[in-house]
Amino acid sequence: MGDNALTSAAQPKADRIRQLFNRIAPQYDQMNQAMSLGLHRVWKQMAVDWSGATTGMACLDVCCGSGDVALLLARRVGQTGQVTGTDFAAQQLAIAAQRSPHLQARLNWVEADALSLPFADSSFDAATMAYGLRNLTDIPQGLQELHRVLKPGAKAAILDFHTPSHPIVSQFQRWYLNAIVVPTAERFELSEEYAYISPSVDRFPLGTEQVALAQASGFSQAVHYPIAGGMMGVLVATR
Known part of the structure; x- marks a missing residue:
């Protein structure tokens, strides 16, 4: 099968994912808060810390959703820095553009596909991605x-779900997805939209596999840090 055939086969899935994230945009922040018991903010801050972002940098947040991580980056880089948030769901970007008006001057929101970013090589000093890598086709x-658009020596910090190695924690994660995530989604009348999470976690590469993929993509170094008992993880890859 040629590359064009593979691209064509992946396109319907990509379109479904885009439609999904456009549909859930109005409730996205409330869902994240409820599903994680507020801990998603801590995990996202950890990703920003691991990205190495600091004052004056040009930073990129891929699959930015409603802008949580991009806003954290904007605070980190200060008035002399710039943050670009990309997502292929326009409704998510529309919400992001309305948040924290005092920070918007240092933020750019770009509708873009993470598989074909509209930026020149070596454009950014740091990058983040939260709960996006798992959904890429x-x-x-x-x-x-990500490797292409980062400057040499720059880091990407990628936060996402992870399958725990310990069987008890793995059982707890399964319970959490079924007993917390599903009822929360039902409360927001989004049970069908959030049904994808559990199977997507099952398919997602383990931390060691993510490290190997990052190295194969050209990153000089890659480390995967399990957090939340291994139910989440942050892949830190250095160009």
């Missing part, structure tokens, strides 16, 4: 694009 291509 081509994870290696997404990592290659």
Whole structure:
């Protein structure tokens, strides 16, 4: 099968994912808060810390959703820095553009596909991605694009779900997805939209596999840090 055939096969899935995140945009922040018991903010801050972002940098947040991580980056880089948030769901970007008006001058919101970022090589000093890599139709291509747009020596910090190695924690994660995530989604009348999470976690590469994928994509170093008992993880890859 040629590359064009593979691209065509992946397109319907990509379109479904885009439609999904456009549909859930109005309740997205409330859902994240409820599903994680507020801890998603702590995990996102950890990703920003691991990205190495600091004052005056040009930073990129891929699959930015409603802008949580991009806003954290904007505070980190200060008035002399600039943050670009990309997402292929226009409704998510529309919400992001309305948040924290005092920070918007240092933020750019760009509708873009993570597999084909509209930026020149070596454009950014740091990058983040929160809960986006798992949803890409081509994870290696997404990592290659991150590598391409980062400057030499820059880091990407990628936060996402992870399958715990300990069987008891793995059982707890399964319970959490079924007993917390599903009822929360039902409360917001989004049970069908959030049904994808559990199977997507099952399919997602383990931390060691993510490290290998990052290295194969050209990153000089890669480390995966399990957090939340291994139910989440942050892949830190250095160009």
